[in-house]
Amino acid sequence: MNRNLTALIITILFITTMAGCIGTDNNSLPALMEPAIEGEESNYTLSHQFNNFAPMGVGNTTQVVLNETNISIWMDINISAGFHQPIFWEQGSVNFSILDENETVLWSNESSEGQDNFTFIISDNFSHTGNLTLRTLADGSDNATDEQVADWYVIRVKLWCEWEA
Numbered sequence: 001m002n003r004n005l006t007a008l009i010i011t012i013l014f015i016t017t018m019a020g021c022i023g024t025d026n027n028s029l030p031a032l033m034e035p036a037i038e039g040e041e042s043n044y045t046l047s048h049q050f051n052n053f054a055p056m057g058v059g060n061t062t063q064v065v066l067n068e069t070n071i072s073i074w075m076d077i078n079i080s081a082g083f084h085q086p087i088f089w090e091q092g093s094v095n096f097s098i099l100d101e102n103e104t105v106l107w108s109n110e111s112s113e114g115q116d117n118f119t120f121i122i123s124d125n126f127s128h129t130g131n132l133t134l135r136t137l138a139d140g141s142d143n144a145t146d147e148q149v150a151d152w153y154v155i156r157v158k159l160w161c162e163w164e165a
Helices: 001-018
Strands: 037-049 056-064 071-083 095-099 104-112 115-126 132-140 152-164
Touching: 001 037, 001 132, 037 056, 037 132, 071 095, 071 104, 095 115, 095 152, 132 152
Parallel strands: none
Antiparallel strands: 037 152, 056 132, 071 115, 071 152, 095 104, 095 132
C-alpha cells in the first residue's frame, strides 16, 4: 500500500509539473520589439582652383539639414590639395571644418599638399540633434609665368546618418 501511495504521489507531481508545458505554444509568446533603424547616406564635394596671380582667399559654407532628432552620424572625409610655394608670399592652404548648428567646431583640418583620409564620428548613440555646417576657407594663387599648376583643393565628404524609426 505504501508503494502505491508513493507511485500515486509521483504521478500527480509529474502531471502537475508537465501541465505548464502542455498546450503552450512558443510562437504565441509576444516577441520583444526592437526599434527599427533607418539610415541615409549623403555625399558632398567641395573644390576650387585659383586663377589669380596674387594671393586670394575663398570660403564656402554648406548647410547639412538633418530632419531627424536623436541621430547617429558618421563621416568619411577625403581632402586632396596642391598648393605650391610662391617666391614672394607664403604657401596657401585649405581649412575644412564641421560645425554644429553653425556655432561649435566639431572637427577641423588644415592641409597644403597631398591627400588625407579621415573617419569622424559625431555621435554613435542616437544623441545628436540639429543641423551641421561644412565650412571651407582657403587661400592660394596661380603664377601664370611658371609651369606649376595653380593652387587647388578637392574635399569629398560622405555622411551616414541613422535614427530610430
